[in-house]
Amino acid sequence: MGVYMMLSAVDLARRIEDGSLTPAGAVALCAEAITARDADLGAFTVVDIDRAHTQAERDAVALAASPLRGLPVGIKDIMDTVDFATEYNSPIYRGHRPVADASVVTMVRRVGGIVLGKTVTTEFAYMQPAHTRNPHNREHAPGGSSSGSAAAVGAGMLPVALGTQTGGSTIRPAAFCGVAGFKPSYKIVPTVGVKCFSWSLDTIGIFAATVPDVAYATAAITGRDLRVDRTTLAAPRIALVRTHSWDKAEPVMQRAIETTARAAAAAGASVTEHDTVPFLEEAEAAHGVISRYEAFRALAFEYDNHRDVLGPMVRAALDEGAGVTAEAYDAARRRAKRARQAFADFMAGADVILTPSAPGPAPRGLASTGLPAFNRLWTLLGAPCVNVPGLSDAAGMPLGLQVVGRFSRDHAALEASAFIERITRKL
Amino acid sequence: MGVYMMLSAVDLARRIEDGSLTPAGAVALCAEAITARDADLGAFTVVDIDRAHTQAERDAVALAASPLRGLPVGIKDIMDTVDFATEYNSPIYRGHRPVADASVVTMVRRVGGIVLGKTVTTEFAYMQPAHTRNPHNREHAPGGSSSGSAAAVGAGMLPVALGTQTGGSTIRPAAFCGVAGFKPSYKIVPTVGVKCFSWSLDTIGIFAATVPDVAYATAAITGRDLRVDRTTLAAPRIALVRTHSWDKAEPVMQRAIETTARAAAAAGASVTEHDTVPFLEEAEAAHGVISRYEAFRALAFEYDNHRDVLGPMVRAALDEGAGVTAEAYDAARRRAKRARQAFADFMAGADVILTPSAPGPAPRGLASTGLPAFNRLWTLLGAPCVNVPGLSDAAGMPLGLQVVGRFSRDHAALEASAFIERITRKL
Numbered sequence: 001m002g003v004y005m006m007l008s009a010v011d012l013a014r015r016i017e018d019g020s021l022t023p024a025g026a027v028a029l030c031a032e033a034i035t036a037r038d039a040d041l042g043a044f045t046v047v048d049i050d051r052a053h054t055q056a057e058r059d060a061v062a063l064a065a066s067p068l069r070g071l072p073v074g075i076k077d078i079m080d081t082v083d084f085a086t087e088y089n090s091p092i093y094r095g096h097r098p099v100a101d102a103s104v105v106t107m108v109r110r111v112g113g114i115v116l117g118k119t120v121t122t123e124f125a126y127m128q129p130a131h132t133r134n135p136h137n138r139e140h141a142p143g144g145s146s147s148g149s150a151a152a153v154g155a156g157m158l159p160v161a162l163g164t165q166t167g168g169s170t171i172r173p174a175a176f177c178g179v180a181g182f183k184p185s186y187k188i189v190p191t192v193g194v195k196c197f198s199w200s201l202d203t204i205g206i207f208a209a210t211v212p213d214v215a216y217a218t219a220a221i222t223g224r225d226l227r228v229d230r231t232t233l234a235a236p237r238i239a240l241v242r243t244h245s246w247d248k249a250e251p252v253m254q255r256a257i258e259t260t261a262r263a264a265a266a267a268g269a270s271v272t273e274h275d276t277v278p279f280l281e282e283a284e285a286a287h288g289v290i291s292r293y294e295a296f297r298a299l300a301f302e303y304d305n306h307r308d309v310l311g312p313m314v315r316a317a318l319d320e321g322a323g324v325t326a327e328a329y330d331a332a333r334r335r336a337k338r339a340r341q342a343f344a345d346f347m348a349g350a351d352v353i354l355t356p357s358a359p360g361p362a363p364r365g366l367a368s369t370g371l372p373a374f375n376r377l378w379t380l381l382g383a384p385c386v387n388v389p390g391l392s393d394a395a396g397m398p399l400g401l402q403v404v405g406r407f408s409r410d411h412a413a414l415e416a417s418a419f420i421e422r423i424t425r426k427l
Numbered sequence: 428m429g430v431y432m433m434l435s436a437v438d439l440a441r442r443i444e445d446g447s448l449t450p451a452g453a454v455a456l457c458a459e460a461i462t463a464r465d466a467d468l469g470a471f472t473v474v475d476i477d478r479a480h481t482q483a484e485r486d487a488v489a490l491a492a493s494p495l496r497g498l499p500v501g502i503k504d505i506m507d508t509v510d511f512a513t514e515y516n517s518p519i520y521r522g523h524r525p526v527a528d529a530s531v532v533t534m535v536r537r538v539g540g541i542v543l544g545k546t547v548t549t550e551f552a553y554m555q556p557a558h559t560r561n562p563h564n565r566e567h568a569p570g571g572s573s574s575g576s577a578a579a580v581g582a583g584m585l586p587v588a589l590g591t592q593t594g595g596s597t598i599r600p601a602a603f604c605g606v607a608g609f610k611p612s613y614k615i616v617p618t619v620g621v622k623c624f625s626w627s628l629d630t631i632g633i634f635a636a637t638v639p640d641v642a643y644a645t646a647a648i649t650g651r652d653l654r655v656d657r658t659t660l661a662a663p664r665i666a667l668v669r670t671h672s673w674d675k676a677e678p679v680m681q682r683a684i685e686t687t688a689r690a691a692a693a694a695g696a697s698v699t700e701h702d703t704v705p706f707l708e709e710a711e712a713a714h715g716v717i718s719r720y721e722a723f724r725a726l727a728f729e730y731d732n733h734r735d736v737l738g739p740m741v742r743a744a745l746d747e748g749a750g751v752t753a754e755a756y757d758a759a760r761r762r763a764k765r766a767r768q769a770f771a772d773f774m775a776g777a778d779v780i781l782t783p784s785a786p787g788p789a790p791r792g793l794a795s796t797g798l799p800a801f802n803r804l805w806t807l808l809g810a811p812c813v814n815v816p817g818l819s820d821a822a823g824m825p826l827g828l829q830v831v832g833r834f835s836r837d838h839a840a841l842e843a844s845a846f847i848e849r850i851t852r853k854l
Contacts, residue, residue: 082728093526096526099520099523100728100729101727101728103623103724103725103727103728105728106724106727106728106731107724107727109731110727110731187626187627190623190626190721190724190725191626192623192724192725193728196617196619199614199617199618199619200614222753223752223753224753225753294617297530297533297534297617297619298530298617298619300528300530300533300534300537301527301528301530301532301533301620302527304533304536325650326649326650326651326652330835333835408757408760
């Protein structure tokens, strides 16, 4: 496994439940790891261990009885927090202190999560790389835009962290950092108080060590029946979908997918193979049209008033967005709607799709957050997506498998992901 | 017509275009009306005439050439503005100055609108009445939650104002104040930077004197082909839909709808009559489930940290929201999705639905913003809705006719509304 021992949310929660660990003890575990590792990795913009510790001690009993049991949580710095600066990695917002927490931040606090700090985002959660390093090899990219959340969980500095996904910003960094990442169905978790890039695509993402861990955390935060750590995992119907991006996947990733599918079939899963899904993939182009049109409006204030301090990638995306007509946008939205119908029809025959989370392991160097070629389509469809961690290449860099579920069938997606994760442990 | 002469956006824009009026002159018209009338009506939370005048003079040439031609615009105080306090009518936000404009505010400025001030909203755009008065009779309610925007346009203090609608917050105050109100199709205008109550329902609304005026303003702000002031209006296919709320409509409103439908038929429209729409109206209950579930999360920070200063109606709605389960919410969302399909099927046979905007004229007294019985269903469906002004009861209080269009066919909805508005002038 990885360079660092990760912190399992399920395991810590059980130990707090049975009294062998306190919430303050969980904070101390994170604090120790952060002190030892974050200078190297740069996953956080800010942490407040003292406040977290004080809260954990003061509310120890209530926290231990809460759904999240006082677990420390990291918040991507694209989400508003009243008690930490919220900067969206933009100089426009240097030192900005919002007047209210984002909805999902309050939801974390409501169920007994302790906000330990803010994690690094790329600028406005777009593609310009930030300074965070990959915990498996600091010469490699952590992926983006939820770079800090993925790296913090991957380095054992946090059991749970929140991110977002507009293209591939949860699944890809989870894959690169070797952690479980979960993008729930569109709109199930509110993005209120999260800096908007594209209101039709922005989705909250959750990071944890393994699939049962990420399911546990999401169940607690949303109040939904999503846990898979107490379940006998049923063998799913898996559609191995190569998609038109298959050629972009490195041989090591292609082999990982195919080997996993064979092993899943041997373990009782039904597996069908598809090079493409009819009427579906041609919709992927709609993602770029919708996201750019909306970003030009979502970031209208910044573009019109602070264009000179926007990074080159954000500025270029907004420049493009300025040129997208309402007609082109409407046509892209219609195309996406038809694709969602085609996807629902296809998924009548499968519980989940198995496909790469990224073309391969994290690229060397920090010049790119990696390609979203295997992510945009599923985000456009609003489908639940899971990065299943566990495999790695010969150099020890993680290889992420992506499981895509039916819209609004998030539990089934997580259960199939846990099944596949267990398969990979035996490979 | 009303007590006050309204300011027509189309007329002012034409005069600025041909040079017979300047943007500064338009600001002066508004300033004069505000000075004379707003002490009585209470439509604004704040105005800045001096700044507007300075901008109008400084940028006179560019503004006159812009799509909105320097017209003064009022912004409902539920929308963030950097240069005006933004208080959402809540003591929690007294004096709050956001760090960025809401997207739609920047969009107004982009096309040459001058933001003259903020208009009164009810608390968090929910149902607790504010202090604004109806410009047709100050003893009557202006409707809510976009009370100030509707009253400001109705009193001739502004040619254009922005509001929002989650239940009936644009159509109802427009009806009560005798102005054109337009709720575009869901998601066409971004709500980024607008205080959220329900992310599945909140929609931007636009107010202006007449249907061509509101179409003109919306066309300019959105860059969409929506104008109907230069068009020969085709006779629409109208479905008079009484809905299950018909018994809640006062006789004067029932007669107004039926008389208008007959006159439209005489003028060449095809009119069919329906007491109800199969599979559609039973979905209305989903509106309450969705809005309360989402409000409990959208306003999570305020509920958890400032519950003691929430007004009784908002607090009661959030208390209810706390009790809505994820299962009930998901069921309501599925029901809404099926209703949208039933609506699309029904609308294959009609261009628009004609139905009341409200049960009757504005109620006497300021104790209520009025019933949303004729509004919630269409908001849930995401359909474009127009309040067509022009009719009034024996006491001179406005009676609003509601035109509901097919999803994403906003131009057709506005064109049919303009046709119907012209019909009412001859009644």
